[in-house]
Amino acid sequence: MKILSSAQLREADTFTISHENLAPGALMERAAQAFTNWFINHCGREKEVAIFCGPGNNGGDGLAVARLLSEHNYLVRTFIPETDSVFSEEFKLNLKRLPARIPVVRFNHTAPLEDRHLSKTRIIDALFGTGLNRPLTGLYAETIRFLNNLHAEIISIDLPSGLFADSATPEDAAVIKASQTITFASPKLALLLPQNQVYSQQMHSVLIGLNIGFIENLRSPFYYVDSVSARSRWKPRPRFGHKGTFGHSLLLVGSYGKIGAAILSTRACLRSGSGLVSVSLPRAGYQIMQTAAPEAMVLADPSEKIITELPPELEKYAVVGLGPGIGQAAETKKMLGNLLEKVKVPLVLDADALNLLAADKSLLPKLPPETILTPHPKEFERLTQPFTDDFERLKRLREFCQQYRCYVVLKGANTCIGTPSGNHFFNSTGNPGMATGGSGDVLTGIITALRAQGYPAEDACILGVYIHGLAGDFAKNEKGETALIASDIIENLGKAFKTLEETA
């Protein structure tokens, strides 16, 4: 799914209205209906609903939602800040349509709102959406601070008011802190970035019937990977396939004390469909690996504690995955340099392989084209340089991928995959339970296995990250977030792949 900017959404609104000859307010009615459907499914009638409406079309949505919720027997009040803003036509239309039974409270100061028991209500924030063009001041800022201080549940329509959709919001700006944002037509870029997490704990995107053909022709470097887009990249295994069809993965993983990382990536690789898996690891890990993963073939490095050498016949493997648990010893770094000189098959680099690259950036131009790197934000910062905000980080990601013709999987909530063509794919699966040691090693195993099976680098990254998160979500259903460990993700890979297989 494409992530559209505010300007593109405006264009798509205008095109849809004129192309489908929609009556004034008809598209807003669809949006309000989509929001209301979500609300009815998630929020009971036990609490009163207080809807704060701004002067533009976001406020118009709020008024339409007030009418629809009242028709569904919710107790609703609306609140309109009195300023010298000009009300939009659709705001005025929906104000006219508001049934007389719904109170409209106009206020020019928040003090009189103190005794309206708002902390016991559910707040709907319809002050500003994608039309915000400068930080909020005056009564609007005061209203936002007042609402945040209530510590009530706030549900934002389209965007938390005060948040810029496509660029960095100034740090001291007044922005609603929502528990949920129900966003229209396309997830907004700002809601996918960690720096804005305080403004919306959850985000849910709903469709409002914007013209599909028009959206297909819009150009955007940003995509959201949902179940439909993940499924479209998945390929069934051919009936006459044999283990040779699905590739031979070589993993170079582990060091003394970190053989666990090697086991996690190996098991994940086996569970993700690689035809064969070989693991090269320090001698200390040989027996442990043979016992922990009998399906894998094990090659022991001459060194007891670290990886110092490349196994022979690199060309017989379909892919090489390197990094989890390897440490940063000088001999291991030499082996990495050697690998970059010799390797002719796709590479997946993670963890200390990335730290070794960061410590000697002269190795970066030697990365074979289409190498996949899977850093967490700190590792990415070491590879590039510190950034002031997440928008700058996205820019660095784009530049890095283009400069080194590589794919970067920037891990975290809504992991972002950068590609050499300048695109960014944000993942939709996963949960904070996955923030636990070893989760990343599992991801390396998955992506390596997908590359072994012949998935192009872009598909291997997108599908791998999606499946990893989906398995994490299944693990969360069983164990909850707190107790979740990386092995639980591996145990749920079967269920995750099966979900794709059955719905593709």
Ligand SMILES: NC(=O)C1=CN([C@@H]2O[C@H](COP(=O)(O)OP(=O)(O)OC[C@H]3O[C@@H](n4cnc5c(N)ncnc54)[C@H](OP(=O)(O)O)[C@@H]3O)[C@@H](O)[C@H]2O)[C@@H](O)CC1
């Ligand atoms: N278009 C459609 O058909 C559909 C649109 N939809 C909905 O509309 C929303 C977008 O609506 P929108 O474009 O009217 O923008 P919105 O966010 O309500 O605010 C604009 C108003 O705020 C003002 N303003 C801006 N910044 C300000 C500031 N800092 N401080 C003070 N004022 C400020 C600006 O006036 P200005 O002062 O800049 O002249 C203008 O009056 C979108 O998020 C979605 O919810 C859906 O219903 C689907 C169909």
Ligand SMILES: Nc1ncnc2c1ncn2[C@@H]1O[C@H](COP(=O)(O)OP(=O)(O)O)[C@@H](O)[C@H]1O
């Ligand atoms: N809050 C979160 N939501 C979704 N996924 C997360 C979250 N936190 C971490 N993850 C995922 O867990 C993995 C952690 O990887 P990493 O930091 O490399 O861990 P490790 O080095 O311990 O294996 C990444 O794939 C990341 O996307």
Ligand SMILES: [K+]
């Ligand atoms: K809003």
